[in-house]
Amino acid sequence: METIVFNNEHLGIGNFGHFAVVLAFVSALISAISYAISVNRNVESLKDLGKWMFMIHAAAVVMIFISLFYIIHAHYFEYQYAFQHSSTELPVYYMISCFWEGQEGSFLLWMFWHAVLGLILIRKSGSWHAPVLTVVALAQVVLGSMLLGFQIGDFKIGSSPFILMREHNPESLLIPVLENLGKANYLQVYKDGNGLNPLLQNYWMVIHPPTLFLGFAATIVPFAFAFAGMWTGRYKEWTVPALPWSLVAVLVLGTGIIMGGYWAYESLNFGGYWAWDPVENASLMPWLLMITAAHMLVINKSTGKYPVLTIVLTAFSFFMVLYATFLTRSGVLGNASVHSFTDLGLSGQLLLLLFLFIFLTYALSFKNKLHAWMFFLVCFIPIMVFSLFDLNIKIIYISIIGTIILLGSTVWYIRNLFKRYDTNIETDKLYSREFWMFVGSMVLLLSGFQIIIMTSIPVFNKLFGSSKASAGPDYYNSIQIWFAMAITLLTAIGQYFKYKQSDTKKVLESISNSLLVAIILSVGAVFLFDIWEKKYLFFLVTSLYAITANLHYLFGSLKGKIKIAGGSIAHVGFGLMMVGVLVSSVNKKVISINNSGTSYFSETTAQGKVDEVAKTNNKENLLLVKNKPVQFIDNRLRATFRKVNEVKPNKYFEVKYEVLDEKGQVTDSFVLHPNSQNNPKMGLISNPDTRHFLTRDIFTHITYESSMEEKQEKEFENFKTDTVNIGQSFATGDANRQLTVQKINVIESPETSNKLHLQAEVLINTMGDTFIARPEFISEDKIRFKESVVNKAGVLVVFDRIIPDPKDPKNMLFVITSATRRPILDYIILKAIEFPYINLLWLGTFILIFGFTLSIIQRFKEFGRREAKQSSDV
Amino acid sequence: MKPVHIVILVFISIGLAIGISFYGDTSKYVCFAEADEIAKDKPDMKLHVVTTLSKTKPQIYDPQNDPNYFEFYASDTTGMEKRVIYRNAKPTDLDKTDKVVLIGYSRGDHFEAKDILKKCPSKYEKK
Structure with a gap:
């Protein structure tokens, strides 16, 4: 094969970037292994090696970022990524958005946040450093492999952001122009890139994806603490550091979701902020699990109850992030989503990522190490084979085996956990806070379960060959409103109970007092918001109740101590959000209704038939x-x-x-x-x-x-000829326009030359608009006409001739022919x-974020105190 | 039985109900012929049809006359072609796509689309 030296390429930066990718991968791998061994063998020096390797890894990730940005910024379109996602016109502040248009960039962003979180954890996780960083480094190994872009036989490991356009798409060198120019000069043809999707060229799109990805990335931290707790035998203590981090994940992911909603509301045209699109759901599912886990962590930390549920939910929130990534990045959503994502051929690798973490977590629940490894291998190897190899057996068999392995191992995992914690749930009291928080968590879990099931329909279709259609927004709304009602209600009453056992009478009194206030407020709100349907009324009452009860608790029981009131404030914000969601969606109204006032052109139905659906x-x-x-x-x-x-x-x-x-x-x-x-x-x-x-x-x-x-000119029709006086009005053939001959201009007369040249000024009045047509009549050797067409009125006017008025021979009459067609208009x-009242939603969001922030500060302080106490005990 | 057991039982049953209702409530992807069959019994059931736009057949959209009437032809996965009426503004990116999912009702001589799901041809696509 001939070797061509291509001109004007900048290969240095790409090689550098690719080096950084490999470095990031290798350093993460060494880091993960050193940390893991340091935990198992308790070797301090390996922990240090792991730490240094992680720092090198973080630097390498930053290097990848800079290289890719440099390529986009310098418009090196020989690189596929720059060619595909940017263009010379793109302003610098949108160049950062190119990162999240492509998949490789998204993985990079995710890795970047993991690296940042890892660096924070190295400093702040105290005694948890080594096991927690093992998990983070392992995730970086797997994510890093997504960027490798190695081709081994039929296997493709990852997809490199630094691949050249001509390598990625060899046909690009086969276009005819290059036969003359020479393939070496191909860059003279590919001078500009494809450009960034215009929908992403929006300031919200600069900030929303990084926030969302930080939220995704942050779910690994509580998971890592849960994992570390199991691994190092600190079965109870792990909840103390995991709690504030779970709140961080909920806060950031939630903020990212809301930003996405606001972006959709401000710059997309579906008319709303939430459409239950699978891609939106994919971010909501982990959030719902994480918020449930956060509540369980609160209970568990305070009472030691529900340890199994707490650990399972914390782990599953992270799994859900991986699953959501698989959903949105593997192309499986296909017909279900308006978003389209191409399959980079990484579905197998994405599945491996998901199952690696799932089975490692499950294996850790075994007491016996040998059992753990056997369990891991038995589960993981078949799934690995299914994900990576095309096995030539019917997909249904693979699906069934896969489902059995997944369900079976999950049951086994939970069984192991129950054995390990030896839980005794008999001690629960009906009048305890933990009981009602548990109920609330269950409702949140069900809400998430419904969304997960419905969003996964395309996956079930693929696995079991069914052809279920995805559900629309109405379906989700009709079910989720009941969950929202229950959650707001529980949010309202939950805080009045105390852990373990409360004074029943006092609690009931407080509950009914604030309920009374909520009902009184609702009566006013019903009129203000104009909401009358029964289920919406209930929802309005429960949402307002969430606000009044939490305010009552905030000022009554907590005496307005803001520092410890994060939870109550967040609940007030949530209640307000729900009111905003309810009012703005129930009374959302299309106001551009096309049935009055216009009468510009009549509305017609096809073939004059009346269809029942057409009626509506x-x-x-x-x-x-x-x-x-x-x-x-x-x-x-x-x-x-x-x-x-x-x-x-x-x-x-x-x-x-x-x-x-x-x-x-x-x-x-x-x-x-x-x-x-x-x-x-x-x-x-x-x-x-x-x-x-x-x-x-x-x-x-x-x-x-x-x-x-x-634009197609229609033929004129409705020809009509009128004989009129000056100043006399007459209608056109379709009777829609009035014409008036205003005056006649004599351009040339027989007195000065041998021809008669007249111009008529005809006023056209159409629906209140006036135009002037100036047809001309020329009589020389023969008679000629200059017709006048007024497009905006859709009128043609011809000045036919002049005749003497039979009644008054001194007077002349004018013969005018007119015709009409539809006007050509700007419209x-x-x-x-x-x-x-959509502002209630945004206001509620701000209060919710504020409350969360307070809680996070409070819970980090608790962890700080715990760590300080532990080191002083030692 | 303790309260917690009752709660767990209640929630498991709601969970099962969601799982089962998912098989009953949601519609299926069908072809035009199946849609006609279903419409005979249940004319008000929303159906999903995966189609390809027929680009050679004329489209009718005359916004000056009626901005809420758009008519076009589409063929389903079996190749059957049908007239589709969409009483809304013509989706402006429709001509740039070819695969669309129609959601609506079968009406014998035509398909009454309430929603048209298009793949937005984003740059993720390979050229």
Whole structure:
């Protein structure tokens, strides 16, 4: 094979990056092994080696990051990653977003956060250092392998972000242009990259993915403590450090999810902040498990109860992160999601990652080391074979064997845990806090279970050959509202109980007092929010109850001591969020209803048939012709499309809104600029614009606009000839426009030349708009006409001739022929939605985050004290 | 029986109920012929059909006349082609995709789509 020396390539930085990838992988591996041996054999020097290796690893991860950023920033399109995800036009602040458009970049981001967390844990985890870092380093080994990009025979280990475009896609060198230019000069052809998905070019997309990934990454920490506790025999103590870290994971992941929702609300056009899309669910599932685990950790730390459930939930939150990664990154979601992700061929590797951690955790529950290893191998080897090799046996057999192994090993694991903890759940009292928190955790778990089952439908389809369709948002909402009701209710009453045993009478008194307040508030809220359906009413009461009860507890029992009130404050925020979710979704209203005011063109149904479904047809899109005000929601709002401002590649449509009172007087007005981008790859990408009021938002987006229509001139029809006087009005053939001959201009007359050249000024009045047509009549050797076409009115006017008025020979009459077709107009199709009281949701979010932060500080202090005590005891 | 046992039993049964209802409630991916069959008995059942857009057949979207009426043709996985009516604005990225999932009701001569799920052709795709 000929060797070509390619011109203008920058291979140095790629080689450096690839070196960093290998270094990161190897250093993580050595780190994990040294730490593991140091735990088992208690060798201090190996712990130090592990620590140094982890630091080298962290530096290598940063080096990968910098190399990749350098490639994107310098526009080295010979690299596949830069070519695929960036372009020369891309502003620097969006270059960082290129990292999360591609899979390799996402893994890199995840590794980066693990590395950061690992460095913090080296300093802060005290006596837990070695076993906890073993887990983190092991995760880095597996994640690092995703970036290796080694090809061994048919096996591909990972996918390197530093692969060259010509290696990745050899056909790129076979395009005809290069036959003349020479393959060596291929970069002269590939001068610009594909560019970043326009939807990601948004400031929320710079901050939302890193936050979300930090949340994902943080779930490894509580898991690592649980793992370390089992491993080193500190079965009870592990909950003390795990608790604050579980709260960190919940806080960061939750914040990331909310940011994603806010991004969707601000810049996507589905009209909402949550759509139960599998990709959204994939982030919610681990969050729900983690918040459940956090509650169990609180109970367990305070009372020592439910140790098995606590450890299982903590581990499963982390497994769920791995599972979610598999769901979103393996291509299995296929038809179920509007998001599309290509399969990098890493599904097998992703599954291995998941099962490696699952079976290691399970194996650790055995007392006997030999049993543990046998168990691990028996479970892991078949799964490994299934994941990596194409076995030529029916998938259903693999699925059945896999399911049996997974379910069986999980049962065995839980059995081992019960044996080990020797739990005695007989001691629970009905009037104890731990009992009600346990009930609450179960509800959270069920809520998560429902979401996991529904989101996993595509996986079940693949495994068992079924063809179940994924559920839509309505289905999720109709089930989840009951869980939300139960959770808000339990949030309200839970805190009144004390651990172990409470004073029944006092508790019941407090419970009923704050319930009374909540009910009184609800009566007012019902009128304010306009909510009448029974189940929504219940939900409103329970949500308000969560607020009143927790406020009551905060000021009554805790005497307003903010430092220890994190939990109560977070619960108040949660209650407020739920009120916001309820009110803004129940009374969410499409206001651009297309049935009144416009009458511009009549609505028709296909073939004039009346279909039952068509009766309830969608009228949510409204035609706004330029400069034509349209009134809707009972004439209380008027919208006018005024102009288009083009800032390449975006078009901003200026829409003026006027709020009207009963008499039609303008009380308020504002201008929105929804924009659209006609992207050559993705079609019209439309970004909404929203006007935020204190009590409602008005959300507007463009669903279509006139320049997208295929411009085809229609034939004129309805020809009609009229003989008229100056100043006389007459209708066109379709009776939709009024024409008036205003005056006749004499351009040339027989007196000065040998021809007569006249021009008529015809006023066209169409639906209140006026235009002027100027048809001409020329009489020379023969008679000629210059017709006049007014496109915006859709009118053709011909000046046929002049004749003397039979009644008054001195007067002349004008013969005018007119014809009509549909006007060519500038217009937009607009959809506007009103979200009432959505600010309650955002306010609740802030309070929730604030409460969590307080709790985290409090719980870290507890761990600090525990560690200090332990070292003084030694 | 202690309260905890009751709670665990209650929750296990709710969990089972969710698991079972998942097999009853949700609809299946069907082809147009199956959709017609189902519509005879249950005209109000929402159905999912995986289809490919027929790009050669004309599409009707005349927003000046009715911005909420869009008509096109799509063929299912068996190759059967059907007229589809979507009473909404024409999804603007529709022409850039070919595989769409239609969610709606079969109406004999046409399919009444309530939702159209498109794969957004993001840059994840290989060229």
